[in-house]
Amino acid sequence: MNSKLSILYKETLLNNIIPFWEQHSLDQKNGGYFTCLDAQGGIFDTDKFIWLQGRQAWTFSMLYNKVDKKERWLSAAKSGIEFLKTHGTDSQGNFYFATTAEGKPLVHAYNIFSDCFAAMAFSQYAKATGEAEYKELAQKTYYNILNRISNPKGLYEKNTNTRQLTGFSLPMILSNLTLELEDILAPEEVQKTIDYSVHQVMDIFLDKKTGLIFENVLPDGSHHNSFNGRLINPGHGIEAMWFMIDIGVRKNDTSLIEKATQTILTILEYSWDPKYGGIFYFMDSEGHPPQQLEWDQKLWWVHLETLVALAKAYEHTHNKDILNWYYKVHAYTWTHFSDSENGEWYGYLNRQGEILLHLKGGKWKGCFHVPRAMFQCWKSFENIEKFTQINLPKD
Amino acid sequence: MNSKLSILYKETLLNNIIPFWEQHSLDQKNGGYFTCLDAQGGIFDTDKFIWLQGRQAWTFSMLYNKVDKKERWLSAAKSGIEFLKTHGTDSQGNFYFATTAEGKPLVHAYNIFSDCFAAMAFSQYAKATGEAEYKELAQKTYYNILNRISNPKGLYEKNTNTRQLTGFSLPMILSNLTLELEDILAPEEVQKTIDYSVHQVMDIFLDKKTGLIFENVLPDGSHHNSFNGRLINPGHGIEAMWFMIDIGVRKNDTSLIEKATQTILTILEYSWDPKYGGIFYFMDSEGHPPQQLEWDQKLWWVHLETLVALAKAYEHTHNKDILNWYYKVHAYTWTHFSDSENGEWYGYLNRQGEILLHLKGGKWKGCFHVPRAMFQCWKSFENIEKFTQINLPKD
Numbered sequence: 001m002n003s004k005l006s007i008l009y010k011e012t013l014l015n016n017i018i019p020f021w022e023q024h025s026l027d028q029k030n031g032g033y034f035t036c037l038d039a040q041g042g043i044f045d046t047d048k049f050i051w052l053q054g055r056q057a058w059t060f061s062m063l064y065n066k067v068d069k070k071e072r073w074l075s076a077a078k079s080g081i082e083f084l085k086t087h088g089t090d091s092q093g094n095f096y097f098a099t100t101a102e103g104k105p106l107v108h109a110y111n112i113f114s115d116c117f118a119a120m121a122f123s124q125y126a127k128a129t130g131e132a133e134y135k136e137l138a139q140k141t142y143y144n145i146l147n148r149i150s151n152p153k154g155l156y157e158k159n160t161n162t163r164q165l166t167g168f169s170l171p172m173i174l175s176n177l178t179l180e181l182e183d184i185l186a187p188e189e190v191q192k193t194i195d196y197s198v199h200q201v202m203d204i205f206l207d208k209k210t211g212l213i214f215e216n217v218l219p220d221g222s223h224h225n226s227f228n229g230r231l232i233n234p235g236h237g238i239e240a241m242w243f244m245i246d247i248g249v250r251k252n253d254t255s256l257i258e259k260a261t262q263t264i265l266t267i268l269e270y271s272w273d274p275k276y277g278g279i280f281y282f283m284d285s286e287g288h289p290p291q292q293l294e295w296d297q298k299l300w301w302v303h304l305e306t307l308v309a310l311a312k313a314y315e316h317t318h319n320k321d322i323l324n325w326y327y328k329v330h331a332y333t334w335t336h337f338s339d340s341e342n343g344e345w346y347g348y349l350n351r352q353g354e355i356l357l358h359l360k361g362g363k364w365k366g367c368f369h370v371p372r373a374m375f376q377c378w379k380s381f382e383n384i385e386k387f388t389q390i391n392l393p394k395d
Numbered sequence: 396m397n398s399k400l401s402i403l404y405k406e407t408l409l410n411n412i413i414p415f416w417e418q419h420s421l422d423q424k425n426g427g428y429f430t431c432l433d434a435q436g437g438i439f440d441t442d443k444f445i446w447l448q449g450r451q452a453w454t455f456s457m458l459y460n461k462v463d464k465k466e467r468w469l470s471a472a473k474s475g476i477e478f479l480k481t482h483g484t485d486s487q488g489n490f491y492f493a494t495t496a497e498g499k500p501l502v503h504a505y506n507i508f509s510d511c512f513a514a515m516a517f518s519q520y521a522k523a524t525g526e527a528e529y530k531e532l533a534q535k536t537y538y539n540i541l542n543r544i545s546n547p548k549g550l551y552e553k554n555t556n557t558r559q560l561t562g563f564s565l566p567m568i569l570s571n572l573t574l575e576l577e578d579i580l581a582p583e584e585v586q587k588t589i590d591y592s593v594h595q596v597m598d599i600f601l602d603k604k605t606g607l608i609f610e611n612v613l614p615d616g617s618h619h620n621s622f623n624g625r626l627i628n629p630g631h632g633i634e635a636m637w638f639m640i641d642i643g644v645r646k647n648d649t650s651l652i653e654k655a656t657q658t659i660l661t662i663l664e665y666s667w668d669p670k671y672g673g674i675f676y677f678m679d680s681e682g683h684p685p686q687q688l689e690w691d692q693k694l695w696w697v698h699l700e701t702l703v704a705l706a707k708a709y710e711h712t713h714n715k716d717i718l719n720w721y722y723k724v725h726a727y728t729w730t731h732f733s734d735s736e737n738g739e740w741y742g743y744l745n746r747q748g749e750i751l752l753h754l755k756g757g758k759w760k761g762c763f764h765v766p767r768a769m770f771q772c773w774k775s776f777e778n779i780e781k782f783t784q785i786n787l788p789k790d
Contacts, residue, residue: 036683044683047621097553105555155550158492160500226442227758288431288439289752293743294688296751348688351745356691357684363622 005390006381012338013374018063020344020360021056021367026076030102032083037361040342044359046101050088052366054095054117057081059371061124066375074128081125084118085137093144094154110156115145116173120180127183135184142181165216165228171200172240179246194247201240202259211266213237214285227291232283234271235302238264242309242376245316261313261322268306268325276352277332279303296351300365303333304345304373311380318387327393345370400785401776407733408769413458415739415755416451416762421471425497427478432756435737439754441496445483447761449490449512452476454762456519461770469523476520479513480532488539489549505551510540511568515575522578530579537576560611560623566595567635574641589642596635597654606661608632609680622686627678629666630697633659637704637771640711656708656717663701663720671747672727674698691746695760698728699740699768706775713782722788740765 024041025033035052036045057080064073087103088095094109095118109115122138149170151157159165175197182190204221205213214223215231223229241260248256271279278298282290310326313319336353337345339360347365348356359365384390419436420428422443430447431440452475459468482498483490489504490513504510517533544565546552554560570592577585599616600608609618610626618624636655643651666675673693677685705721708714731748732740734755742760743751754760779785 038683044681045620045622100557104557106557108553108555110553156553158503158505158551160503162495162499162501225440227440286439288433289754289757291758293692293751296745297688350691352747356688359684362684363686 003391004381004385005392006378006385009374009378009381013371013378014067016343017345017367017371017374021059021371022072022076025056025361025367026079027083027101030083031079031086032101032103033080033367034101035361035366036363037344037359039339039346039358039360041344041360045362047106047363048083048087048099048101048103049363049366050084050095050097050099050114051117052361052364052368053080053084053088054114054119054121055366055368057084057121058117058124059367061121061128062375063371064128065124077121077125077128081121081134084121088114088118093140094148095141108156110153112145112148112152113169113173115141115148116177119145120177123181123184138181138184142177142185145177163224163226163229164219165224165226166219168201168205168213168215168217168233168236168240171197171205172236172243175201175240175243175247179243179250194251198244198247198256201244202256206263210270210285211263212270212285213240213263213267223285225286227284230285230288231290232271232285233281234267234279234283235281235299235305237267238279238302238309239305241267242305242312245309245312249316257313257316261317261319264306264309264313265321265325268329272328273298273351277328278336278349278351278353279306279329297356298336298349298351298353300337300345300347301369303329303337304369307333308373308376308380311377311384315380315383323390330392398786399776399780400787401773401780404769404773404776408766408773409462411738412740412762412766412769416454416766417467417471420451420756420762421474422478422496425478426474426481427496427498428475428762429496430756430761431758432739432754434734434741434753434755436739436755440757442501442758443478443482443494443496443498444758444761445479445491445493445509446512447756447759447763448475448479448483449509449514449516450761450763452479452516453512453519454766456516456523457770458766459523460519472516472520472523476516476529479516483509483513488535489543490536503551505548507540507543507547508564508568510536510543511572514540515572518576518579533576533579537572537580540572558619558621558624559614560619560621561614563596563600563608563610563612563628563631563635566592566600567631567638570596570635570638570642574638574645589646593639593642593651596639597651601658605665605680606658607665607680608635608658608662618680620681622679625680625683626685627666627680628676629662629674629678630676630694630700632662633674633697633704634700636662637700637707640704640707644711652708652711656712656714659701659704659708660716660720663724667723668693668746673731673744673746673748674701674724692751693731693744693746693748695732695740695742696764698724698732699764702728703768703771703775706772706779710775710778718785725787 024037032048032053033056034043038044057077060073060077087099095114096105096109097107099105119138119141122134126134178190178193215233216228241264244260245257279302281297281299282292282295284290306329310322314322344360346355350356419432427443427448428451429438433439452472455468455472482494490509491500491504492502494500514533514536517529521529573585573588610628611623636659639655640652674697676692676694677687677690679685701724709717739755741750745751
């Protein structure tokens, strides 16, 4: 292995991950991307999941903007952007959850996550091309998200108002989305939304007593003793902490960075599987059986977002406990998820660390967490390597 | 172990399963049942899941009607019946998915399964008490189900009309519900609905080529190459086959019984885990990765319904292949799910057969599949033992 981690992440991104998606996922006929890819890259399902279309269009635009002005990347991004523009929305401008390969609507717009990733994609693509049309699409999508935020599921909300639990996903995504859209929003809008989401994440969803992020809380941040109220999603919490570190860096707020770093450590201590290694997918804060049958599985995005969070935390704090956790999570993640034979990473392992689904992409895994984490870790380790030499323990 | 299987099932039902629910699940304050019970029977969540309320009220009414006129069973049934009557429905008469312990609505009526089990409960309870009110409630609920059957999710349906897949659950449940409600419906209504559901199950959902039951098909029974269109739920298919055998016995239709028996064998050959034993929860008919992350888990109801199906098939056909499968599934099921220490059965095992969730009841597991299977197997083996002596292989 190359001794520099920055090089490992860069080369894996550029020579393994991105070529896999360029080779296997582009729908040359209809535009957009096939995301259901088996271990070798074969397409096993052709439906288009809109948030994965947005995520992949974002990834290729981001690479064009931040890594290299390759025309082929811009063209891959354009394919998804045009698909989103033409087939992505219903008559109210809300993004569908899924369409057929040709773009016929399959599953209605039952939440606003598709919209969040479409907005990110339009914004990065606007930056790449300088075309006003995509900037306007990004703005329009962003304000539509804000309009729907008090009732993101709209008509499809099955819960009554009896129990006023609110979910962590939205403030978490907003905290990242706002930085992503910084160039196309008014500065006061950016500031307002960042302040709102930092407050939500760090004061409302972060529990003062345990130091854990709860997935659903009452409006004042207090807890409700029910399945949803006890739910911990460690990967979500850790991912949000690197969004907080990004915001802390932007605001030069070292106490926010420090608090996010401590929270990463707390969540990892809590959610690391003592028996088989890896981070659990879901937990119950009281130790009761979670309702999610997949609770003990080990998911690619949880581990990759943790590597990003640890790299960023170490980059900005030089905290030794963070470095030790980085070693541990790195060893597990690179050994278990990466497929050196066929390229890209597996997404789903069972508790024991064996491959549960032999796929590189599906309904929920696309071209997003792996390349984004590779890029983020590459850049963080470039900075880390300016002040120290990281040597992975051999074992 | 007692050498007679009929005695094993009877004694487990009466001395282990039912006492567990009587002791731990009755909500003395609000009526209805707590179903979230840990391994020892401790209540870890108090929300009321309406279909589990209906299922438990049905179980206690059925025991009163078919096993013994114990006042305590009737009283336990009444508690759930009154809860359903008072708190179960919204203003349109549709049954909620969940309420609080006190009966405040938590999750709207987003499908008609709660209604199916409420109808079964009212009908059994009407038979137990002879009270016209419950007979009328059962009839009203049944006709409301039929009214909603073309769009069972109502406003909560997220799928567009692009792909006309229809699901197996409804015809499957109807085939059992109609026999359950036989006493309170007009004979021509019973006949019509039985004919409809047998046709749906055996001609539309049962695939002529593979002999498997598909979970979602196009209206003419042809298949669609998509996640939902490729989905196989072996436990569902096998459970439906014992409903078909019941109908075959009622109609004296030996060819239906024979076809159901062959289908049980085909599904078992297809879905038995060759590595660890047990029946998979979900499979993809083309061998692609299923979208359900829990696909390889071993669930209590799948295995118990299989024991019932095998017992009934053997009772009516004396087929030796069925008997051999019975031995195999019996050995796996009684060894892995039954908890000899604390009573009742675990619900969820991982692929390896280890306990995944240390619970006896939850959001989806209540007082239903275990006692119903114990009762059905007890009665089938009483008949089987009239013509042969079953000796379980020792190993």
